[in-house]
Amino acid sequence: MRVSNSPVGVFFTVILVSQAGSFDTAKDLTSVIALQGKPCGTVTSFEKLAENDYLVYCSSGDVYRVYVNEKGRVVVVKR
Numbered sequence: 001m002r003v004s005n006s007p008v009g010v011f012f013t014v015i016l017v018s019q020a021g022s023f024d025t026a027k028d029l030t031s032v033i034a035l036q037g038k039p040c041g042t043v044t045s046f047e048k049l050a051e052n053d054y055l056v057y058c059s060s061g062d063v064y065r066v067y068v069n070e071k072g073r074v075v076v077v078k079r
Helices: 007-020 025-035
Strands: 043-050 053-058 063-068 076-078
Touching: 025 043, 025 053, 025 063, 025 076, 043 063
Parallel strands: none
Antiparallel strands: 043 053, 053 063, 063 076
16 A cells, blocks of 8 residues: 655555554654644644544644544644
């Protein structure tokens, strides 16, 4: 399977690898937020709200909800 370097591709890579249990979710969420052009620094913690839906706390003090919407697009919303 080929996955692009788009934010959507990165997020789905995060989810696929997550199911395999062999990666650092915080680093992957940091990448997704950065690809959306949002300030974060690094992810300090996160909460999984639902499938493909995370509440993310950044070292910058910012808090984001990162999720996949009904159209299959990655959305990063500042809280």
